[in-house]
Amino acid sequence: xxxxxxxxxxxxxxxxxxxxxTLTDEEYLLLENNLVVVNYKKGEMLCKQGTLxxxxxxxxxxxxxxxxxxxxxxxxxxxxxxxxxxxxTALLDNNNVFRYSAYAYQDCKLRLIDIxxxxxxxKQNNQxxxxxxxxxxxxxxxxxxRFFAFTQKQSFGRIADTxxxxxxxxxxxxxxxxxxxxxELAELTGLTPESVIxxxxxxxxDKVIGIEGKIFKILDKEKLQQISDYG
Amino acid sequence: xxxxxxxxxxxxxxxxxxxxxTLTDEEYLLLENNLVVVNYKKGEMLCKQGTLxxxxxxxxxxxxxxxxxxxxxxxxxxxxxxxxxxxxTALLDNNNVFRYSAYAYQDCKLRLIDIxxxxxxxKQNNQxxxxxxxxxxxxxxxxxxRFFAFTQKQSFGRIADTxxxxxxxxxxxxxxxxxxxxxELAELTGLTPESVIxxxxxxxxDKVIGIEGKIFKILDKEKLQQISDYG
DNA sequence: TGAAGAACATGATACAGATCAATAAATATT
DNA sequence: AATATTTATTGATCTGTATCATGTTCTTCA
Numbered sequence: 001x002x003x004x005x006x007x008x009x010x011x012x013x014x015x016x017x018x019x020x021x022t023l024t025d026e027e028y029l030l031l032e033n034n035l036v037v038v039n040y041k042k043g044e045m046l047c048k049q050g051t052l053x054x055x056x057x058x059x060x061x062x063x064x065x066x067x068x069x070x071x072x073x074x075x076x077x078x079x080x081x082x083x084x085x086x087x088x089t090a091l092l093d094n095n096n097v098f099r100y101s102a103y104a105y106q107d108c109k110l111r112l113i114d115i116x117x118x119x120x121x122x123k124q125n126n127q128x129x130x131x132x133x134x135x136x137x138x139x140x141x142x143x144x145x146r147f148f149a150f151t152q153k154q155s156f157g158r159i160a161d162t163x164x165x166x167x168x169x170x171x172x173x174x175x176x177x178x179x180x181x182x183x184e185l186a187e188l189t190g191l192t193p194e195s196v197i198x199x200x201x202x203x204x205x206d207k208v209i210g211i212e213g214k215i216f217k218i219l220d221k222e223k224l225q226q227i228s229d230y231g
Numbered sequence: 232x233x234x235x236x237x238x239x240x241x242x243x244x245x246x247x248x249x250x251x252x253t254l255t256d257e258e259y260l261l262l263e264n265n266l267v268v269v270n271y272k273k274g275e276m277l278c279k280q281g282t283l284x285x286x287x288x289x290x291x292x293x294x295x296x297x298x299x300x301x302x303x304x305x306x307x308x309x310x311x312x313x314x315x316x317x318x319x320t321a322l323l324d325n326n327n328v329f330r331y332s333a334y335a336y337q338d339c340k341l342r343l344i345d346i347x348x349x350x351x352x353x354k355q356n357n358q359x360x361x362x363x364x365x366x367x368x369x370x371x372x373x374x375x376x377r378f379f380a381f382t383q384k385q386s387f388g389r390i391a392d393t394x395x396x397x398x399x400x401x402x403x404x405x406x407x408x409x410x411x412x413x414x415e416l417a418e419l420t421g422l423t424p425e426s427v428i429x430x431x432x433x434x435x436x437d438k439v440i441g442i443e444g445k446i447f448k449i450l451d452k453e454k455l456q457q458i459s460d461y462g
Numbered sequence: 463t464g465a466a467g468a469a470c471a472t473g474a475t476a477c478a479g480a481t482c483a484a485t486a487a488a489t490a491t492t
Numbered sequence: 493a494a495t496a497t498t499t500a501t502t503g504a505t506c507t508g509t510a511t512c513a514t515g516t517t518c519t520t521c522a
Contacts, residue, residue, distance in 0.1 A: 068375065132364060143374045
C-alpha cells in the first residue's frame with residue numbers, strides 16, 4: 001500500500017547532481033571557463049531581490065537562506081545547504097530579475113555561473129534542459145506543498161514540521177547547531193518570535209527536543225512527527 | 232522609476248502561447264496525432280491528486296480549479312481560464328504523479344497531450360524546452376509570490392487581493408459571474424466560509440463591490456487595491 | 463411540486479497567536 | 493573592561509478569525 005505524500009514544508013532538490021552530469025566534456029569546459037568561484041563571509045548577502053540576475057549560483061559549501069521581504073515583513077522561502085542552486089527562476093526570458101534575496105548563514109563557497117552560458121547550455125543540450133525542467137518541477141512541488149502545509153497546520157505543527165525538516169533534510173543529524181535566530185525561525189514558520197520561543201520551550205519541557213543555546217537535539221522523533229502531522 | 236513587484240496572489244502564465252509556436256510543422260503534427268480533445272461537463276474532475284499522470288492538459292475553453300486536499304482541508308492553488316496548461320509538474324522524471332486535483336467550474340474543452348510525446352518534444356526541440364522552462368519559472372514565481380502574500384496579508388487584504396485577481400486576470404472585466412461558492416472562496420483565501428461572507432458583506436455595504444447572487448461587480452477598484460496592499 | 467439537502471447569512475462565543483511591556487542574557491563596540 | 497545593542501525570555505493583555513448555533517434562502521431531484 002502506498003503512503004500518501006506527507007504534507008511537510010521541506011523537500012530539497014535531489015536532481016541538482018544529475019543536472020551537470022548531462023554535460024559533454026566540451027560543455028563542461030565552457031561552463032568552467034565561464035564561472036567564478038567566490039567565497040562569501042557569514043552574514044553577507046548573496047543576491048538582492050529586485051536586482052538583475054547575471055548568474056545562477058551553485059552552493060559548494062555553507063548554508064544559505066532564500067527570502068522575500070517587504071515593509072510588512074519577511075518570509076524565508078528556503079534554507080539551502082551545499083549542493084543546491086540559487087536563482088533558477090531568473091532563467092525566465094526577458095525578466096531575469098531575482099525575485100528573492102539570499103544570505104549566507106555560514107561562510108559559503110559559491111560557483112557563479114554566467115546566466116547566458118547557462119541558457120546556452122539549455123539550448124544546446126536537451127538532456128541538460130530536461131534536468132533543469134526536473135529541478136523546476138521539484139521546486140514547484142516543494143513550494144506548493146509547503147504552502148499547503150502552512151494553510152493546514154497551526155503553530156505547533158509548523159514548528160515541529162520545521163524542526164523535522166532541519167534535522168532530516170538539511171543537517172541530516174538528530175543534533176545540530178542552528179545558525180538561525182528566533183526571529184528567523186519566526187520568519188521561516190510565519191509566526192512571531194515570541195510564539196516560536198513559547199513553543200520551543202514547551203517542546204523542551206515535554207522532552208521532545210533539547211535546546212542548549214543554538215544546539216538543537218531531537219529527542220522524540222516520533223512525537224515530533226505526530227505533532228507535525230496533527231498539530 | 233521602476234515599481235516594486237506587487238505582492239499579490241495571482242499571476243497567470245503568459246508564455247503558454249509561445250510554447251507551441253516553437254514547434255516545427257512535423258512536430259506539431261506529432262502533437263496533433265497524439266492528443267485527444269475531450270469535453271468535460273461542469274462539475275467533473277479533470278485529474279485526481281495522487282494518480283499517475285499520463286497527459287499534460289491544455290484548457291481550450293472553460294474554467295478550472297487546481298487544488299490540494301487532505302482530511303484537514305483543501306487549498307485551491309489556482310483558478311485557471313482557457314489558454315493554460317494543467318499538470319506540468321508531472322513532467323518530473325520517475326515521479327509523474329499529479330500533485331493536485333483539477334475540477335471543471337464550467338463545461339470545459341481540454342486537449343490531452345500524451346506526456347511521453349510532450350517529453351519527447353522537450354528532448355528534441357530546444358526552443359520548446361526553453362519555453363517549458365519559462366512556464367515553470369513563471370509558475371514558481373507565481374506560487375512563491377502568492378505564498379508570501381498569504382503570510383503578509385490578513386483576511387480583508389486576501390479577499391480584496393483575490394477579487395482584484397479574478398477581475399483583472401481571470402475574467403478581465405469589472406463585472407463577472409463567479410462560479411465559486413463561498414466555501415470555495417474560503418479555500419482559495421485560506422479563511423472560513425463565514426469569514427468570507429462577513430468580509431464580502433462589509434465590502435458591499437462600503438460600496439467597494441456589488442454582489443447580486445453570483446454576479447460580482449468591482450465598484451471602487453482603487454479602494455480595493457488599497458485594501459489588498461495594506462490589509 | 464414539494465421535500466431534502468446545499469449554500470448563504472448573521473449573531474454569540476472561544477481561543478490561538480499577536481501585540482505590548484519589562485527584564486535578562488548574549489553579543490558587539492569602544 | 494565597560495558600555496551599548498541586539499537577541500532571548502516571560503508575563504499580561506488584546507484581537508482577528510475560527511467555531512458553534514440557528515435561521516433563511518436557494519438547488520436539486522424524487
